[in-house]
Amino acid sequence: MPTSTVRFAALVIGAAAVVLTGCTAPTPTATATPTAAPDESEAEMTTVDEFSPLIISMTEPDPIPVHGTDGRYHLVYELIVQNASPRPASIDSIVTSAAGQEVGELSGADVIARTLPIGDYPFPPEALTEIPPGTTALVLMDTTFDNRDDVPAVLDQTISATFGDLRPNQANFASLFPTEAVASATTPVGEGEPVVIGPPLAGSDWVAVNACCSLSPHRGAMVPIGGRINAAERYAIDWSRFDLLRPPVENGVPSTFEGDPADNASYFTYDQPVLAVGDGEVVVVVDDLPDAEPGVLQDSLPLKDYGGNVIVLKIAPGVYAFYAHLKPGSLLVEVGDTVELGDELARTGNSGNTTESHLHFHVMDGIAPLTATNLPFEIDSFTMLGSGSEDGSEFLSDVSERSNELPLILSAISFPE
Numbered sequence: 001m002p003t004s005t006v007r008f009a010a011l012v013i014g015a016a017a018v019v020l021t022g023c024t025a026p027t028p029t030a031t032a033t034p035t036a037a038p039d040e041s042e043a044e045m046t047t048v049d050e051f052s053p054l055i056i057s058m059t060e061p062d063p064i065p066v067h068g069t070d071g072r073y074h075l076v077y078e079l080i081v082q083n084a085s086p087r088p089a090s091i092d093s094i095v096t097s098a099a100g101q102e103v104g105e106l107s108g109a110d111v112i113a114r115t116l117p118i119g120d121y122p123f124p125p126e127a128l129t130e131i132p133p134g135t136t137a138l139v140l141m142d143t144t145f146d147n148r149d150d151v152p153a154v155l156d157q158t159i160s161a162t163f164g165d166l167r168p169n170q171a172n173f174a175s176l177f178p179t180e181a182v183a184s185a186t187t188p189v190g191e192g193e194p195v196v197i198g199p200p201l202a203g204s205d206w207v208a209v210n211a212c213c214s215l216s217p218h219r220g221a222m223v224p225i226g227g228r229i230n231a232a233e234r235y236a237i238d239w240s241r242f243d244l245l246r247p248p249v250e251n252g253v254p255s256t257f258e259g260d261p262a263d264n265a266s267y268f269t270y271d272q273p274v275l276a277v278g279d280g281e282v283v284v285v286v287d288d289l290p291d292a293e294p295g296v297l298q299d300s301l302p303l304k305d306y307g308g309n310v311i312v313l314k315i316a317p318g319v320y321a322f323y324a325h326l327k328p329g330s331l332l333v334e335v336g337d338t339v340e341l342g343d344e345l346a347r348t349g350n351s352g353n354t355t356e357s358h359l360h361f362h363v364m365d366g367i368a369p370l371t372a373t374n375l376p377f378e379i380d381s382f383t384m385l386g387s388g389s390e391d392g393s394e395f396l397s398d399v400s401e402r403s404n405e406l407p408l409i410l411s412a413i414s415f416p417e
């Protein structure tokens with residue numbers, strides 16, 4: 001936050017403290033009667049001062065519907081919940097409605113599972129059971145509809161919360177903060193459509209290990225960057241290749257490799273062709289970072305190297321495809337090259353901030369992967385093989401041909417060879 005903003009906030013808070021803790025005012029020499037603004041009727045005026053213990057806002061941009069492999073249309077966004085109370089807050093429920101009709105509800109454990117703190121970044125992401133006083137949390141929202149025509153222009157959220165014990169040594173007015181509260185927020189639905197792309201990979205048995213729309217390292221990557229809290233990987237996918245004839249996780253070991261787990265070449269994902277998802281121009285290339293040792297996160301990586309070896313491909317005005325963790329020395333393109341849909345760009349690797357070989361892929365509106373706005377996308381054609389169970393213990397077969405869908409988390413996919 002800029003220094004000027006911090007100072008202004010301090011001044012406002014200081015002034016409020018003087019008012020609320022009491023003072024002796026001089027005798028007024030004139031009496032003024034408050035009046036409403038010309039466009040505000042008396043019926044619309046607030047007549048009673050009340051504390052607002054929860055301040056609700058929304059991350060950018062306004063969500064647009066994206067068609068998932070579950071057959072539903074997803075509006076994916078985040079609520080920013082600031083607990084301005086001197087009491088810890090627990091969100092009991094969030095009811096989402098459109099035109100007065102309820103279209104979704106989160107309550108109990110479902111709310112907790114989608115609530116993350118700001119300024120605390122455990123790995124893997126951990127859900128937040130309680131929002132401490134004076135802190136801010138994010139609630140990962142995913143409102144779904146059976147049909148595209150059912151998607152409304154506006155969503156309304158009603159957030160119900162309860163509050164715990166008052167912190168010690170508070171001003172006398174702090175005890176007036178409520179122990180229960182209801183807040184509201186309005187989410188406009190954005191205009192436009194998802195970007196439609198071709199496959200980023202070839203062959204079968206690819207699983208979207210980290211993907212939209214539940215809590216995962218991607219969905220939980222809510223970072224303060226570019227002057228805002230940015231959902232930089234909201235729709236991103238980590239593609240890993242599995243042996244789907246085996247359980248996804250067997251005796252605690254994922255079926256993503258065979259042989260020596262310390263050798264990158266043992267992984268089915270490693271050294272596979274990475275493809276252009278559209279006609280475009282190569283605008284960023286990094287090809288000088290080594291592969292990491294499987295199972296070991298590299299210490300002290302600068303932020304610019306988290307993606308390892310990368311390619312950014314401009315596929316339309318304001319639309320860029322981002323490929324990360326590529327094999328060193330495998331990149332076949334240079335900045336300024338033009339490519340066509342399906343051209344091989346590089347090979348999958350294990351460079352950067354990664355624990356085993358995979359392809360991180362997402363679409364964005366700029367060339368800086370964490371600062372740019374993450375864009376929803378749909379893949380034009382693929383075969384859906386099924387999906388993994390939530391605990392990763394089994395694969396659920398469900399083979400069908402798909403078009404213009406976003407692979408959701410644990411979707412298993414076959415792309416054309």
